[in-house]
Every structure is written in C-alpha cells, then in structure tokens.
Amino acid sequence: MSTPSHGPLVRVPFADLQALLQRIFQRHGCSETVAGVLAHNCSSAQRDGAHSHGVFRIPGYVSTLASGWVDGRATPTVTDVAPGYVRVDAAGGFAQPALAAARQLLIEKARKAGIAVLAIHNSHHFAALWPDVEPFADQGLVALSVVNSMTCVVPHGARKPLFGTNPIAFAAPCAGQPPIVFDMATSAMAHGDVQIAARAGEQLAEGMGVDAQGQPTTDPRAILEGGALLPFGGHKGSALSMMVELLAAALTGGHFSWEFDWSGHPGAKTPWTGQLLIVIDPSMAEGSRFAQRSRELVEHMQACGLSRMPGERRYREREAAEREGVALQEQELQSLTALLG
Amino acid sequence: MSTPSHGPLVRVPFADLQALLQRIFQRHGCSETVAGVLAHNCSSAQRDGAHSHGVFRIPGYVSTLASGWVDGRATPTVTDVAPGYVRVDAAGGFAQPALAAARQLLIEKARKAGIAVLAIHNSHHFAALWPDVEPFADQGLVALSVVNSMTCVVPHGARKPLFGTNPIAFAAPCAGQPPIVFDMATSAMAHGDVQIAARAGEQLAEGMGVDAQGQPTTDPRAILEGGALLPFGGHKGSALSMMVELLAAALTGGHFSWEFDWSGHPGAKTPWTGQLLIVIDPSMAEGSRFAQRSRELVEHMQACGLSRMPGERRYREREAAEREGVALQEQELQSLTALLG
Missing domain, CATH: 1.10.1530.10 (Malate/L-lactate/L-sulpholactate dehydrogenase, four-helix barrel)
Structure with a gap:
C-alpha cells in the first residue's frame, strides 16, 4: 500500500x-x-x-x-466439481466477476464440508486481493487467497525474473471489531507502488529490486524499465512466490506469470493467469469460539506494544x-x- | 536447516x-x-x-x-466432522501420531471433496514440518501445514516476544522427480538452528534476533537467554506468523504459543499447541496435468539460473x-x- x-x-x-x-x-x-x-x-x-x-x-x-486483451463482457462458467471444490472459467474476463458468480456456492460448500476451494482460471486480476477475502470473514469464515501475475520478480538465487508479485491475502473474523485482514505481495514491494514512486520521482529503500543489468537499484524507473523486483524475505519469500504459481496457475489450469503474450495488444496491463481461494468454516471445530480467540490474539499483540494491526x-x-x-x-x-x- | x-x-x-x-x-x-x-x-x-x-x-x-509434560502413550481421538473436515484430539501426546491416525481419512476426504482439512489440537510438535506434508505429495496431492510453537518471536512493530517460530510447510507432486517441498520458520531463523549455533559458539547474521533488552544481537546465546527472534521479512513474515497462530491454534482449539505453562515440568521442551493441514486433490480441475505443470515450473526456475530448488x-x-x-x-x-x- x-x-x-x-x-x-x-x-x-x-x-x-x-x-x-x-x-x-x-x-x-x-x-x-x-x-x-x-x-x-x-x-x-x-x-x-x-x-x-x-x-x-x-x-x-x-x-x-x-x-482487446481482456473481455469486459465475459460471462464466467461456474462448475460444481465436488463437495468442496468449485471451478470457474472466467472466459478471458476479470477474476472478480468470476469470484462473484461462484461466491454463494463456495460459501455453501464451506459451511457443509467445513472447507472449500475455488479455482479460477482464464482470468485477469488487476486489483488488490484483500477485497476478495474480507467479505468471507464478515460472514464468520476464514479465507485465504493467492493470485499470480506477470513476470517481474527474480527468484532468490536466480539471475532473471520469472515470478509475478504473487500476493497472498488472508481474512479471519474477530469478535467486536472488523476482521483481521492482510494482503501482501510476495515481492519486496507491490508493482503498483513502484509505479507510484516512479511517477512521484521518489527513490526506493534498498533491497527492493534490480536494474536491467541485474544490479541492485533504488530507482523505481530502473526496476520498471527492464529491471525487476526481488522477493521479500530472501529464499523464504521466494518459496512462497513459487507456491503461489503452483496454487494459482498450475492447480487452477491458469497461466503461469510468464506464459501469456500480450505483445499483440499494446496497452494491455492485466495479467491473464489464475486465482485460488480457500474458505474454512471455523465453527466446525470450535463452534462460535473462533472469533473470540481471534480477539484474544489481537489483544495480546497490542499488549506486546504492537502499534498497528495488519x-x-x-x-x-x-x-x-x-x-x-x-x-x-x-x-x-x-x-x-x-x-x- | x-x-x-x-x-x-x-x-x-x-x-x-x-x-x-x-x-x-x-x-x-x-x-x-x-x-x-x-x-x-x-x-x-x-x-x-x-x-x-x-x-x-x-x-x-x-x-x-x-x-511428565507430554504423554508418550496418548491415544489420539479422530472425529469425522464433515465431508472435508477431520479433527483430532491428540490427548496431550505428540502431533505426529495424531496425524498418522487421521491420515487415511484425510486422504479419502480430499479425494472425494477435492479439499480437506485436518485440525489437530492438544498436541505437542517438536519436529520438522516437511515430513508431515511430503507423503501427501508422494500420493499426488498438494499439502499445506502450519504449526504454532512457543513464544520466542517479537511481532514486527512490537516490543516483546509473543509468536512462536510458527513454520509453514508445503508439498506438491512434480512429474519425473521428487515432490517440491519447503518448510520455513516464519521467524528469521529456526529455533533449533539458534541452539546449534550457540552450542558451536558461532555468531549469527544480523537481523535474526534481539537480546533481553530488546537490542539487536548476533549472539545466539543472547537470543536464547532472555532475548528473542525476529520474524523473517519484517511486517510480512510477522503477518504470516500471526496467521499461523490463528490457523494452528484458534481454529483447531489448540493453545496459542504463549498460553501453556510448563514451569511445573522442568526439562519440558515441546510446545503444547495445535496444527492445521490442508490437502487438495489437484486432479479435480486439471486431471493428471498438475504434476507436469509443476515440472514446467521447476524447469523455468532452473532456466532462470536458480542453483538450488527448495x-x-x-x-x-x-x-x-x-x-x-x-x-x-x-x-x-x-x-x-x-x-x-
């Protein structure tokens, strides 16, 4: 952000x-x-x-x-695959209408099976990820989502970019307050924030990215013009980014972050990939106790001096x-x- | 490691x-x-x-x-909660026998529902986490597990330790080679590695932990004796560690990393918490294609110069x-x- x-x-x-x-x-x-x-x-x-x-x-x-890269009029096709599995073909349109078309079925399955997964493919995601998970927590459910994007991150230990910024978002209900929600790029920075820094003429902190020669840089333009981002947290963030490729693309049937070719569509900006959502009903094991436990966690974090919750x-x-x-x-x-x- | x-x-x-x-x-x-x-x-x-x-x-x-802190003769109780939900009360014993007792039911549910979750509580986990997930990938399934541990990590932006080292492990099948598996502490280092460094008299890299006064230190003994670890990757690793507390403890009905009191049991070392496993059947959306796609990912990572896969x-x-x-x-x-x- x-x-x-x-x-x-x-x-x-x-x-x-x-x-x-x-x-x-x-x-x-x-x-x-x-x-x-x-x-x-x-x-x-x-x-x-x-x-x-x-x-x-x-x-x-x-x-x-x-x-013409994305179909703004696409009608997603929802398939009820199994008691805990919903699949959506976004038909070359945006991921958010695909999620919206499957949301009710996904919730019903999660409440009945205890957990359910939504696999979206053939979809474009160009938005923040937290709006996809927060509404589930508003309904008392725990939600986790990953989406891969477009090659701009160098895997830890590699020389060239491959992964997308590949965010992970999580939401959980919390008694007496809004849900606990986070949404993090597995890159050191979100791509949009690099663009904003470039536009504002600001320098970045160290460790965010490399230039076209693979050398460390704090210049956002050098990252955007032939350079690349680094994963957050070294090999661990890199492993999580790899996991996002596997879950959001390989598992859904979507494209990996390096697989789509938009060169024939000048002006195209939206990654054509896949998205996975996992929704768990916490009442299965703990009845209505989960949100209270979640609240206890928050209170303990605050008591340890945490100034701001995610x-x-x-x-x-x-x-x-x-x-x-x-x-x-x-x-x-x-x-x-x-x-x- | x-x-x-x-x-x-x-x-x-x-x-x-x-x-x-x-x-x-x-x-x-x-x-x-x-x-x-x-x-x-x-x-x-x-x-x-x-x-x-x-x-x-x-x-x-x-x-x-x-x-007397852990019951080495405990018999776990497995409950078939819902089509995608298995719960185990480890009865104050170790988590691994609890997982072993539920494994077959969990696999059956994942194959039928497409996804299934195993919630273990009242359990002690003192081992690496990757052995819990790798066998699922050997059977063609994708597995994700989290376990919380004992207070030794300062949440990002806080002054005092609260979280455990709270690892995340992931496994996915890969055609023609062993599964892709990672197991990472959400702390900057695993606690066992700090102990090994202390025993060997070695110094740590910077950014791993703080001493009893909350000041940065590279001395593993200072971390072990009243000090604490830091999360990996700043606020992002910290948010993931928080998520592990919510999934492994709040959702399962286990203890948070700060909730158990072993002071009456000198010699006790095993955190008494909870563990969550999520198992997905990738054949639901993509038939037998997943492992091949997984292999393509590995080949692309290697082509980018990655010297060592997780x-x-x-x-x-x-x-x-x-x-x-x-x-x-x-x-x-x-x-x-x-x-x-």
Missing part, C-alpha cells in the same frame, strides 16, 4: 465514486455486471487508502479494454471516508470525468 | 538408526506406536541433513517425557544416506546408545 501522491485533494461520497467508475467501465467495454463488480472493488481500494489499487488503476483498465490503516481510512467522503486528487477526478467523453 | 556441527562422523543404515531411536523412545515412556512414528520422523530428518530436527532433538524429547539439498542428502548410511557425529551416536541404559 502507498501514501497518496501530492496535489490538492477532493472528497467524494463513496456511492458517487462507485457510480462514476461504473459508468467509466461500461463506457469502455464492460457489461453492466462486470462494471458493477470492478467499480465496487476499485472504489473500495481508493476509500481504504490502498492507492496503488484505487483510481490509479483506471487508465490501465481502460487501455487494456481498448486493446489492515488497521485501511479501516481507519474507511471510517474517515464514511464521514468525509473518499479522498482523491482533484486532477485524478478530472481525468476520470474525461474518460466518460 | 543447519550445517552439521564439528566432530568425527559415522554412517549408520537408516533402518538401524530408526530401530535405535524407536528403542530410546520406548525406553523413555512412549508406546510402541508413538515410538515408531517419532523414530521414523526423527531419523528421516537426520537422513535428510535437517540436523536441527534430527537426533539433536532426542535429549529434548527424553527430558520432556521424563518431566528441498533439493534434502533429496541429495537422502540419496547419499541411502548409499552410505545416515551421517551423525560419533559422539551423538554414543550419547544415543547411553540413553538405552
């Missing part, structure tokens, strides 16, 4: 921002259903201060739709947005409005 | 080492069944060069059994041990034999 860039801010009611984005998505080739899902996802990220996945992404969505900043930004409206730069709002023309 | 310590080495056939360990476990209070499971686990770790979880652990097992060193050590016997220090073998007296 990033800090907002510079420039005068405006505040827009969430519903207005969502409606604006919905119109933009529809204007640029999405069906009403797909536009609704993406608009809610993207305004939620902006509302929660996840700026690298908020309205910052809209130009990328628009250029991708214009390039996800806490998002909830704070969300509260502020509910009171005052969603913050975005005046210039961003103008650019969005221009996309309706 | 660690490098072996110094001293003259001997080579012992695997079956002989396993038989010796089995006798030791039985001599010190384990039932034949429990002794068999632990002896196989511990000799496998020694065979594969995972020295921090090999015979190095035997004195800890013995002192724990003597202290788990590769273990397989190399295993092959050597099959040819020449399992390596251990002469002094270790003497100490083991003395434990039969």
